[in-house]
Amino acid sequence: MRKIEAIFFDLDGTLLDRDASLKNFINDQYDRFKSELHLIDKRHYMNRFIELDARGYVWKGKVYSQLLQELKITALTWQELLEDYIKNFKHSCIGFQNLHEVLGKLKQSDIKLGIISNGKTHFQMDNIKALGIEGYFDTILVSEEVELRKPDSRIFQMGMENLAVSAPHSIFVGDHPENDVAASKMAGMIGIWKRDDYWHSAAADFIIEELEELFAIIEIGAEEHD
Numbered sequence: 001m002r003k004i005e006a007i008f009f010d011l012d013g014t015l016l017d018r019d020a021s022l023k024n025f026i027n028d029q030y031d032r033f034k035s036e037l038h039l040i041d042k043r044h045y046m047n048r049f050i051e052l053d054a055r056g057y058v059w060k061g062k063v064y065s066q067l068l069q070e071l072k073i074t075a076l077t078w079q080e081l082l083e084d085y086i087k088n089f090k091h092s093c094i095g096f097q098n099l100h101e102v103l104g105k106l107k108q109s110d111i112k113l114g115i116i117s118n119g120k121t122h123f124q125m126d127n128i129k130a131l132g133i134e135g136y137f138d139t140i141l142v143s144e145e146v147e148l149r150k151p152d153s154r155i156f157q158m159g160m161e162n163l164a165v166s167a168p169h170s171i172f173v174g175d176h177p178e179n180d181v182a183a184s185k186m187a188g189m190i191g192i193w194k195r196d197d198y199w200h201s202a203a204a205d206f207i208i209e210e211l212e213e214l215f216a217i218i219e220i221g222a223e224e225h226d
Helices: 018-032 042-056 060-071 078-092 099-108 121-131 153-163 177-186 211-225
Strands: 006-009 112-117 139-142 170-174 190-194 206-208
Touching (some): 006 153, 060 078, 099 211, 121 139, 139 153, 153 177, 170 177, 170 211, 177 190, 190 211, 206 211
Parallel strands (some): 006 112, 112 139, 170 190, 190 206
């Protein structure tokens, strides 16, 4: 049986429940700018933002610029809203169910833990700290800081080098079929898809619905992967 040496995680959609967090944030943002937005229905404001955001793959400056233009909001600038997003999103962060319990149990084992995330360094680190999970991880790589982005296999190699582990003995868990699953498998790792209904499927070694399912994979999954 293959011994698992390390588990690496994506952040958004894997550890951070981004959908729930984003809804919390937009609701709170509307309330903070209610004097400028009160003529716009809150639900419409929230729904349109989520649509334009495209799961975080559209730059927020562009999202806010288009949102203000569509809703004919002139009392605010997209720069003001973007600054508010960068400053306050961390206060709306929600982790997936049993996040601390799972990470705590993994930390107590001899398995090393890492995060490999695309995004802005300070923004992603603020969110990791807001979730209270920074201390569980032996390495955290954010694309802006290391100047590499998933699906580039070099960012996965960097993570494994930081922990002195080999690809065949490493797991990567993520929600994106290409950037997380396919890319980590190309790097030689065991690729696990944390199912997200936004995507139809992923060519993963294993598929999980909840983080707790990792324990069964650690016990028997590596053998099946062989």
